[in-house]
Amino acid sequence: MSEIQDRRPQPALNALVVGASQGIGLGFVKQLLADDRVGTVYGTYRRPASAQGLLALAEAHPNLIGLPVDVTDEDSIAAAIAQIQPRTAQLHRVVYCVGVLHDGDFQPEKSLRQITSENLVRSFQTNAVGAALVVKHLLPLLKHDQPSLFAAISAKVGSLGDNRLGGWYGYRASKAALNMLIKTAALEYARRSPQTTLALLHPGTTDTRLSEPFQRGVPPEKLFTVERTVAQLMAVMDGLTPADSGEFFNWDGKRLPW
Numbered sequence: 001m002s003e004i005q006d007r008r009p010q011p012a013l014n015a016l017v018v019g020a021s022q023g024i025g026l027g028f029v030k031q032l033l034a035d036d037r038v039g040t041v042y043g044t045y046r047r048p049a050s051a052q053g054l055l056a057l058a059e060a061h062p063n064l065i066g067l068p069v070d071v072t073d074e075d076s077i078a079a080a081i082a083q084i085q086p087r088t089a090q091l092h093r094v095v096y097c098v099g100v101l102h103d104g105d106f107q108p109e110k111s112l113r114q115i116t117s118e119n120l121v122r123s124f125q126t127n128a129v130g131a132a133l134v135v136k137h138l139l140p141l142l143k144h145d146q147p148s149l150f151a152a153i154s155a156k157v158g159s160l161g162d163n164r165l166g167g168w169y170g171y172r173a174s175k176a177a178l179n180m181l182i183k184t185a186a187l188e189y190a191r192r193s194p195q196t197t198l199a200l201l202h203p204g205t206t207d208t209r210l211s212e213p214f215q216r217g218v219p220p221e222k223l224f225t226v227e228r229t230v231a232q233l234m235a236v237m238d239g240l241t242p243a244d245s246g247e248f249f250n251w252d253g254k255r256l257p258w
C-alpha cells in the first residue's frame with residue numbers, strides 16, 4: 001500500500017541572522033533566500049558602511065529585511081526584536097554569526113604579557129554576552145508549537161578539552177563563555193519552550209575577514225569557502241532536534257568536547 005502523503009501547504013520558515021553584514025552571516029542570508037522552505041529573512045547589520053552587500057540584497061528581495069543591531073547595546077537588540085514582532089509572530093531559525101578576533105590594534109594575544117582588561121571585555125561582550133542577550137529577547141518569537149532553532153557560531157578554539165596550543169586568550173575564553181551561556185540557556189528553554197533547540201556550531205576555518213590574517217598555515221582543502229561552510233552548517237542544523245539542545249557540534253555534525 002502506498003503511503004498517503006500530506007500535501008497540505010507547510011507554513012514557511014522565518015529566519016533571523018544576527019551579524020549578516022559579511023562573512024558567514026551574509027552567506028547564511030544568501031542560502032536562506034534561495035531555500036524554498038523559507039518565508040521572511042531578517043538580517044542584522046551594525047553599520048551600513050560594511051553592509052552594502054546585505055542592503056543591496058534587501059533592495060532586490062522584498063522578503064529580506066535588514067535591521068540595525070550592535071550586540072554591545074542591549075537596547076538595539078530589543079528594538080530589532082520589537083520591529084520583527086508585528087510582522088512575524090514566529091521565528092524558526094536564528095543564527096548568531098557575530099564575532100570578533102582582530103580589529104586594527106586589537107589582536108589575539110600570543111602571551112600573557114599582551115592581555116589587557118579592555119580587550120578581554122571587548123571579546124566577551126561581542127562573542128558571548130551579545131548572544132546571551134539575543135537569546136534573552138528572542139524567547140517570545142521562538143516559543144510556539146512548531147520546532148525552532150537558535151544556533152550560535154562558536155569555535156573549536158573555545159573547547160577547553162581541545163586546547164593544546166595556548167594563545168588567543170580573549171577569543172578562546174569568550175567562545176568558552178558563549179558555550180556555557182548557550183548551554184545554560186538551553187536548559188531554561190527546555191522548560192519554557194520545549195520545541196526550541198539551542199546549539200553551538202564550529203564552522204571550520206572559513207575564508208572571511210576574521211580568518212584572513214591567519215590563513216597562511218592552513219592547507220587549501222581545510223580552508224572552506226563561505227558557501228561550503230554555510231551549506232555544511234545548514235545540513236547540521238536540519239538534523240538537530242530538541243534532544244540535541246545545548247550541545248556543541250563540528251561542521252560535519254560530530255560532537256565536540258567542551
Ligand SMILES: NC(=O)c1ccc[n+]([C@@H]2O[C@H](COP(=O)([O-])OP(=O)(O)OC[C@H]3O[C@@H](n4cnc5c(N)ncnc54)[C@H](OP(=O)(O)O)[C@@H]3O)[C@@H](O)[C@H]2O)c1
Binds near residue numbers: 019022070098156
Ligand atoms: N572564519 C572562520 O574561520 C571562523 C572559524 C571559527 C569560528 N568563526 C566564527 O564565525 C562567526 C562569523 O565570523 P566570520 O568569519 O563570518 O567573520 P566576519 O566576516 O568578520 O563577520 C563577523 C560579523 O560580526 C559582526 N559584528 C562584529 N562586532 C559586532 C557588534 N558589536 N555588533 C553586531 N555585529 C558585530 C560584523 O559586523 P561588521 O561588518 O559591522 O563588522 C560581521 O557581520 C564568528 O562568531 C566567528 O568567531 C569563524
